[in-house]
Amino acid sequence: MTQSGSPISAADVAKVAHLARLDIDDAQVVHFTEQLAKVMGHFGDIDALDLSGVEPMTQPYPLVNVMREDVEMPTLSTDEVLASAPATEERRFRVPPIVGTEG
Amino acid sequence: MATIPTTASEIAAAVASGALTAREVLEAHLARIEEREADIHAFNLVTADAARAQADAIDADIAAGRPVGPLAGVPIAIKDNMCTHGIETTCSSKILEGWKPPYDATVVTRLRAAGAVMVGKTNLDEFAMGSSTENSAFGTTRNPLDTSRVPGGSSGGSAAAVAAGFSPVSLGSDTGGSIRQPAALCGVVGVKPTYGLVSRYGLVAYASSLDQIGPFATTVSDAALITEVIAGHDVMDSTSIPQEAPSLVGAVSEGVAGMRIGRVVDLPGGAEPEVSARLDAAFAALAAAGATIVDVTLPSLGYALTAYYLIAPAEASSNLARFDGVRYGLRVNAVDTNAMYGATRAAGFGDEVKRRIMLGTYALSAGYYDAYYGKALKVRRLIAQDFDKAYESVDTILMPTSPLVAFKFGEKADDPMSMYLCDIYTIPTNLAGHPAMSIPFGTGAHGLPVGIQVLAPALGEVAMFRVGGALEAAAGGAQ
Numbered sequence: 009m010t011q012s013g014s015p016i017s018a019a020d021v022a023k024v025a026h027l028a029r030l031d032i033d034d035a036q037v038v039h040f041t042e043q044l045a046k047v048m049g050h051f052g053d054i055d056a057l058d059l060s061g062v063e064p065m066t067q068p069y070p071l072v073n074v075m076r077e078d079v080e081m082p083t084l085s086t087d088e089v090l091a092s093a094p095a096t097e098e099r100r101f102r103v104p105p106i107v108g109t110e111g
Numbered sequence: 112m113a114t115i116p117t118t119a120s121e122i123a124a125a126v127a128s129g130a131l132t133a134r135e136v137l138e139a140h141l142a143r144i145e146e147r148e149a150d151i152h153a154f155n156l157v158t159a160d161a162a163r164a165q166a167d168a169i170d171a172d173i174a175a176g177r178p179v180g181p182l183a184g185v186p187i188a189i190k191d192n193m194c195t196h197g198i199e200t201t202c203s204s205k206i207l208e209g210w211k212p213p214y215d216a217t218v219v220t221r222l223r224a225a226g227a228v229m230v231g232k233t234n235l236d237e238f239a240m241g242s243s244t245e246n247s248a249f250g251t252t253r254n255p256l257d258t259s260r261v262p263g264g265s266s267g268g269s270a271a272a273v274a275a276g277f278s279p280v281s282l283g284s285d286t287g288g289s290i291r292q293p294a295a296l297c298g299v300v301g302v303k304p305t306y307g308l309v310s311r312y313g314l315v316a317y318a319s320s321l322d323q324i325g326p327f328a329t330t331v332s333d334a335a336l337i338t339e340v341i342a343g344h345d346v347m348d349s350t351s352i353p354q355e356a357p358s359l360v361g362a363v364s365e366g367v368a369g370m371r372i373g374r375v376v377d378l379p380g381g382a383e384p385e386v387s388a389r390l391d392a393a394f395a396a397l398a399a400a401g402a403t404i405v406d407v408t409l410p411s412l413g414y415a416l417t418a419y420y421l422i423a424p425a426e427a428s429s430n431l432a433r434f435d436g437v438r439y440g441l442r443v444n445a446v447d448t449n450a451m452y453g454a455t456r457a458a459g460f461g462d463e464v465k466r467r468i469m470l471g472t473y474a475l476s477a478g479y480y481d482a483y484y485g486k487a488l489k490v491r492r493l494i495a496q497d498f499d500k501a502y503e504s505v506d507t508i509l510m511p512t513s514p515l516v517a518f519k520f521g522e523k524a525d526d527p528m529s530m531y532l533c534d535i536y537t538i539p540t541n542l543a544g545h546p547a548m549s550i551p552f553g554t555g556a557h558g559l560p561v562g563i564q565v566l567a568p569a570l571g572e573v574a575m576f577r578v579g580g581a582l583e584a585a586a587g588g589a590q
Contacts, residue, residue, distance in 0.1 A: 016473065023476075027476065028472045029452040031453040031456075032465070044470060050416070051420070054418070054490050057411070063489070067320050068543065069544060084214060093439060094440075105447050
């Protein structure tokens, strides 16, 4: 909880938007904060539950790692996969510069 | 032209016997699409040419005496979040607009092998996030029964396609009710199978521990038939249950004599009075058919909504990280890669998707993980334990599918919480991983259809289809 009593602040929303790589402007931060605060206000209901000793449940049934036989199998066509990419070069995905553009 | 039957099983029988050609069945459905699709907008894409080629190939097989599958010549619509090789798959999102997958989803492969003819890709709430199909980037779908109202969601296009007669059957996906709720609102049958019964390979992931593919149909028997075809183990999905597809069509007419049906005494409120009245009528019909109604308690059910709206967005925030402008879909160019990510995702995702990504990112972030996501996982366990306890004394449980009949456009579009409350009765089964189906059972407010939901324990599809069949038989006289 933030000091204002709201379950999420504008600063929180701006932070998670950055973490999630979503560029949103100040007006959107205000709008989303209002909506998310309303949704998260509802989440307080589970605070009434005694959850001590309850095991978390991440999946409907226990999962084990699944391994297949180590044999050659057909895979996706590289040409077809690359044809969907926004930019390619030398049969690879091309992206803008990763380092060296700041400061 | 001969009369075209309305069900998939009759169409398949007529095509296999040569009484009808797959092509004439297809043309009749394409004509209906031509007539009403401009009003309904069930489809993001109608694949008429590919469908004609597929129908002609089936007719050639039959003419040559080659064996055909159990769905020979049956037109089917596929929700546009399932991959179709070389055919645009958008998830109703601008971020995937124009993307042509390099492979087919397993369900698509199985349907094609069974002889089904895909007529198109249906509209949905973007990335299956919503309960009205208003969150589509490509326009809303209208309810064929009243075009001023929503078809439900997120599989609204697939529900509307069946309700409008565009195809006798369709596929949807159900993460928190996205098959059952639109089925209820459009007056058709909708099934969410047990988690892991139907392969998710090629289903664009929303919340991987909850997502499951299932059918829409006009009859319970057709829904059973499609489930049989798409179910069964798939090595391409590591959560696929390693067992053969169950036999289900026979269960539909088995009756419910001796079955124990659970009535939830502490069901969370909020259902319209007409919906509650239909639920009472459903219990009465099953009792008259020889079932015993047993009171059960699900004390944690009221907390399912909170657990779901933390767990599903948390998983979504991770799954949707793959849409980054690098390998497929939209890219908004920027000075560096990091800026490209932010600009691409801002331009490509709609508001509801952004809300859920932010909600999920927050629930998983340092300092909040235990307070939100961690707690939600424990509540999920409590809900599953409640069901386990209840199923010690009953075979299936009945509850409404949706608290409301189809609502008007815009009523809830900008109020996320009121939209989320539409899922209150459908979410618990996804959290538990159980099967559930919605059966049209009379009408409620404004003469609109009401869906009754049949819930069963994991892999309890046979019991579920028995009860579904009995409700369908009773619904004829129960209007």
